[in-house]
Amino acid sequence: MYNINLILNKKVNLTVKKIILSIIIFLNILYSAEVQELPWPKGVSFLTFLEKHSIPQKLYFDLEKEDKELCSEIVAGKRFFLYTEDNGDFNQVLIPVSEDIQIHIYKDSSDIIKFQTLPINYKEHTESIAIPITVSVSYDLQKATGNATLAVQLKSLFRGIVDFRKMQKGDFIALKYTKKSLYGRPHGLPELKAAMVEINGKEYYRIKNNKDDKYYDEKGKGFSKSFFFKIPLTYKRISSKFTKKRWHPVLKRYRAHLGTDFAAPRGRKIYAAGNGRIEFKGRRGGYGNTIIINHGNGYKTLYAHQNGFRKGLKRGQRVKKGHHIGYVGSTGLSSGPHLHLGLYKNGKAVDPLKVIRKPKTTGLTVKHRATFLANTKEIIKVFQYEMKSENRKQATKLDRLTYKSEVKKL
Ligand SMILES: [Zn+2]
Numbered sequence: 001m002y003n004i005n006l007i008l009n010k011k012v013n014l015t016v017k018k019i020i021l022s023i024i025i026f027l028n029i030l031y032s033a034e035v036q037e038l039p040w041p042k043g044v045s046f047l048t049f050l051e052k053h054s055i056p057q058k059l060y061f062d063l064e065k066e067d068k069e070l071c072s073e074i075v076a077g078k079r080f081f082l083y084t085e086d087n088g089d090f091n092q093v094l095i096p097v098s099e100d101i102q103i104h105i106y107k108d109s110s111d112i113i114k115f116q117t118l119p120i121n122y123k124e125h126t127e128s129i130a131i132p133i134t135v136s137v138s139y140d141l142q143k144a145t146g147n148a149t150l151a152v153q154l155k156s157l158f159r160g161i162v163d164f165r166k167m168q169k170g171d172f173i174a175l176k177y178t179k180k181s182l183y184g185r186p187h188g189l190p191e192l193k194a195a196m197v198e199i200n201g202k203e204y205y206r207i208k209n210n211k212d213d214k215y216y217d218e219k220g221k222g223f224s225k226s227f228f229f230k231i232p233l234t235y236k237r238i239s240s241k242f243t244k245k246r247w248h249p250v251l252k253r254y255r256a257h258l259g260t261d262f263a264a265p266r267g268r269k270i271y272a273a274g275n276g277r278i279e280f281k282g283r284r285g286g287y288g289n290t291i292i293i294n295h296g297n298g299y300k301t302l303y304a305h306q307n308g309f310r311k312g313l314k315r316g317q318r319v320k321k322g323h324h325i326g327y328v329g330s331t332g333l334s335s336g337p338h339l340h341l342g343l344y345k346n347g348k349a350v351d352p353l354k355v356i357r358k359p360k361t362t363g364l365t366v367k368h369r370a371t372f373l374a375n376t377k378e379i380i381k382v383f384q385y386e387m388k389s390e391n392r393k394q395a396t397k398l399d400r401l402t403y404k405s406e407v408k409k410l
Contacts, residue, residue, distance in 0.1 A: 034084050040095070042076040045285050053090040055105070055113050063115060066240060066257040068333040069340060070117060072286035072304070073097040073258060073349075096120060099180065099188040099348050101245060101256045117254045119245045122180045122187045128379075130174040130386030131395040137164050137173060144395035145190075150177060153192050153346075156297055157206045157215060162197050172198040172392060174383040189346045194379045198387065207376050211368045218376055222363045229273040229295075229356045230321060232303065233328065233339055235262035242351035258349035259302070259342035266307055266337040268328040272319040273301045273341070273356070281315050287340065288332025291325055301352075302342035305334045 050057055060071065080095040090113075092106035097117075104118045131144050138151040154175065155164055179190040194207045205218040216222050240261035248255045272293055279300065280292035287304035291313075294300050307329025319325065330337045343352040364372055386396055 034086070036082045036084070037079055038082055040074055040076050040078045040080060044076070046071040046074060053093075055090060059105070059113055059115055065333075065335055066243075066255065067115065067117065068286045069304070070097050070101070070103060070256055070258065072284060072332065074103075074285070094118075097256075098258060101254070101258075117256050119254060120182065120187075122182045124178050124180050126176065126178045126193070127397060128174070128176040128382060129395060129397050130383065130392070131172070132392050133167050133171040133173065134169055137167055140395070141173070141175075144397075147179070147186070147190055149189050149346075150175065150192065153190075153298070154195055154197070157192065157195055158197055158204060162199055162204055167199055171200070172196075172387055174386055176379060188348065191346070194376075194383075196380075196383045205376075205380070207372070207379060209364065209368065209372050211371075216364065216372065216376075218380060220364050220369055220372055220376075229301070229343070229352070231262070231356055232271045232273045232301075232341060233262060233264055233268055235264045235268075235339070237263050238353075239263040239338055242349075242353065244349070244351075259304075259340045260352045262339045262341065264328045264337065264339060266327070266329055268337075269324050270303055270306065270326045270328060270339055272321055272323045272325055273343075273352075274299070274321045276301075276319060278313065278315050278317045278319060278325075281309060281313065284332070286333035288334065289326070289329065290332075293319065293325075298346040300344040302340075302344070304340035304342070305329055305331050305338060307331065307337070 044052075047057055047060060050060060060068065063071075074095055074097060078096060080093060082093045083091040085091050090107070092104065094102050094104055096102045100120050100122070102118050102120050104116050106114055106116075108114050127145075129144055131140050133140055137154065138148075141151045141154070142148050154173070158164075174196040175192060176194040177190045177192050180187040192206075192208065195205070197204045206215045207218065208215050214222060238260060240257055242260055243255055243257045246255045247253075274293070274295045276293040276295035276299075278291060279294040280290065282290065284290040284304070287302070289304075289306040289309065291303045291306065291309065292300055293303075303326060305328075306326040309326045310324050313325060328337050328339050334340075341352050343350050343355055345355075386392065
């Protein structure tokens with residue numbers, strides 16, 4: 001049994017406390033509350049958490065299906081904020097379930113405990129950086145940006161085109177990327193908007209087109225991805241669609257469902273949606289029997305509520321698209337047999353159907369081509385200025401723009 005006091009992190013800095021307290025004031029629930037920032041303990045389910053804080057489990061069982069599934073998105077190690085009253089009683093908790101959604105459980109003015117989902121209002125910064133290689137791409141990029149995942153993304157963008165092991169001192173890279181921060185700390189993974197690699201005097205470009213979220217070279221030539229997803233079962237109907245931060249005008253709250261639900265009879269075979277490796281196989285809170293496949297390139301798929309797994313299937317095993325992995329069921333918290341399919345891109349839940357049904361042709365439409373090329377020209381101008389011999393002596397951070405995350409109300 002875990003004890004939340006034992007893992008109490010006393011290092012929550014003052015700024016964070018101030019921000020959190022201002023949220024509490026904003027929420028109009030002003031108590032002399034103690035704020036703790038804690039990592040979600042391993043092996044602790046949402047229900048165990050409620051029990052620990054003497055919150056009736058009814059709170060969970062009365063939730064709608066989508067909200068129950070959201071609770072299953074809580075992963076061990078994820079940091080959350082807990083507020084307790086002076087006598088140690090529960091006051092409220094904020095648990096992030098994805099980059100932009102958090103669960104908020106709080107005591108209302110009549111001391112009734114309520115559940116709601118709230119958007120996370122992170123800040124987004126766009127930065128450009130030009131880096132002369134001194135040791136290796138991974139080393140120099142991490143040293144200049146403090147981020148280890150940018151190099152992974154960069155390498156994956158130029159896979160098969162650039163051999164990064166052959167990069168030498170004097171070669172050059174330039175990137176434009178966005179990163180998110182919450183309470184002044186990094187939040188989620190950065191996203192590459194443009195990249196240039198100069199190796200042996202030759203330049204290679206990849207620029208993201210905002211309209212279709214795909215990468216093109218400087219001339220607007222697209223790259224077909226080596227994999228595409230397919231719907232992993234034959235289903236009766238889609239019983240619940242992907243929704244994110246949708247404001248519900250009647251319930252007056254946000255709704256989120258981080259996947260697509262396919263209704264199908266119990267025992268119906270489930271297949272891998274794409275080539276990949278079995279990363280997780282087992283029980284996962286309200287998701288019941290769950291499999292997670294890592295497809296590389298930042299994509300993962302999650303298959304929940306399974307009746308059982310295919311015999312002999314092992315964690316770490318490689319599977320091909322269409323490989324039988326399990327059976328439709330109703331395990332975990334589920335109102336009837338269905339497959340909940342989640343799709344994650346760099347840790348962020350995205351709409352599986354949008355990705356699966358995306359047209360498989362590559363290339364810019366005539367309409368978007370001119371905008372893309374004009375935007376690209378500007379980026380290249382900035383990158384090339386930094387590449388001039390008199391400027392390419394050390395890593396340089398360029399423009400910096402800040403945006404707040406957008407919260408859309410319908
Ligand atoms: Zn679902």
